[in-house]
Amino acid sequence: MARFLGALFGGLGQGSAYALIALGFVVIYRSTKVVSFAQPSLMVAGATAVSYLAAGGDALLPFWVAVPVAMLLTGLLAAGVERVALRPMVGKPVFTVAIITIGVDIVLRVIVNRLIGVNIRAVGDPWGLSVVTVGGIPLQVRFLAMMAALTLVIAALGAFFRYARVGLAMRATAHDQEVALAQGISVGSVFALSWAIAGALAALAGMFVGTSSGIDQNTWIIALKALPAIVIGGLDSIGGAVVGGLVVGLVEALVATYQPAWLGENFALVSPYVLLLLVLLVRPYGLFGTREVERV
């Protein structure tokens, strides 16, 4: 039982980090109808920024300041990417734009990997592997922090979309770009803002992914776990992204705990993709996605 609860808790914690990345994907998808394959590089860029700012003996900033600064920097980077590489492509087929984000991802990742270097870099987080024991079950503090961060982000995003003027503009753009344009909304800046938000969320998630084990040149692959998450949840559903992220984390943790040997050692790492295939076979638009309606 303790083993099961441990897996449950770890899964939900790791799933919160996936959900943060998935939220970034969904925010971009809702406003631009594009799946940004550049999220992995943004995530690693954010984690690297935190690492440079806060880790090591000669840390520039305390950790709690470094994280928002890194989020801001990554957000600016993401908005810059949108302005340079994606704005010229507005109105082009979504597949073309998605491939452009792959190109952007490749370029950014080489640069970030050059900054990471060949060794593992710590992100300078205060949690490490420390544990609190609640009711006899050891809970890793970093997972608690991930869940707390996810809750905060959901509340903040919800409030932003509901009460802020810009949030309303973003919802309008997601609903219908042309009508939003006709109402005087600067759709271009909405795009830039969604990329910035997604970049900041990716940076936050990257920091969490780097806790305890650090970041290296292969960390970016973890960001792709958010893809099953958003597809399971449905590409355009914020709630779906959160549920999807948590489900992916849970499945991964449970499979890692209980997997039979014949599936191979690291089957847990690919189990989200199996889940993805199963969900899509039953529901082609994910659990909470909007069914596409085609005009003939």
Place this chain on the structure above:
Amino acid sequence: MTALLPGSSRPRPLRGRPDLHTSYAAEMALLNTPGKRRGVAALAVAGALLALALTDDWLVILARGCALAIGAIGLNLVTGYAGQVSLGHAFFVGVGAYTASALSGDPADGALIGLGVRDMALWLPAAGAVAGLAGLLVAPIATRLRGLYLAIVTLGLVFLGEHVFREWTALTGGVGVGRPGPAPQLLGWRFAEGSALLTGAQQTYLVLFALLCLFALGGRNLARSDVGRAFAAVRDRDIAASIIGVDLRRTKLAAFTVSSFYAGVCGALLYVVTPYVEPGSFNLNLSVQFIAMVLIGGVATISGSIMGALFLATLLRVTQEIIPRLLPFIDTAPRRDTLLTTTQLETILYGLLIVVFLIAEPRGLYGIWVRIRNYWKGWPFSY
């Protein structure tokens, strides 16, 4: 005008008017203008003569480029012609590579699966067929999904495939160990060994070049047939296509199967050139490279796929040879003061090339060729 008169069963093309077709058969011909016929013939001869003109290390690169080009044609058939975005091409390439290696492997080797079928005439079609079968199995998922959902699912396929390749050590040898590639032997002729006339690299290149010509013509032939036109109809507007009677499910199945067949052949041939298969090579990166070949070469063109594949295959060598001489802060091996290694630069370059081509010339290298051709068609007038 005689060509249009009734009774003349084979209308003759008019001299000096290459674009004037007087029958559907002439217009839909494989190479429908004299320019194309002569150009392709000249290119085929020039390609074969390259075997004598270039050094062996360049021929190895070009032979690899030929194998990649076959894979790129396959991806272009499903993604370019039929419009079904696939990020899973690397998986099918891997299936082909391992089918061929396992078929031609040594049966006496206890650790690895080997069936001892050493002839290319057998293992090459088998590699294609098994990969095609894998494509056929995946395709039903694809027929239910559209656009980006499909791209993400095929991406998942690459991860699942990579996992299987890593874990199935009896087939693949395992991570970091790998296994020998398929035997380079065609109807008893061991072409990789070299003969009195030609070196092994020259013969390998010639074999691969001949196969590329074969598969390129096959691809072009498919694209002009009713199947190929159904592909294009599904890509352009699937609902409209189904209304005019195109069976969407069958067309998508066909597209995935043919594309995977090409990918399997590509995988088998790649490891004739590089005689060692490592299970980690069939990753997302390889899929993205194929996407890059198609996009840089030209979407929905066979010649573009070939140009894109050869371009990317030679890119690393070009960056290794030329760039370090021009830019001293870039070197092949990482030093303390190097800014980037050439491998990193190559990766950046192909990322940038994808972005730049999509923004500036969406038709790719093929589009550049069309512009050059049109310039000289109208010369000395601008249009």
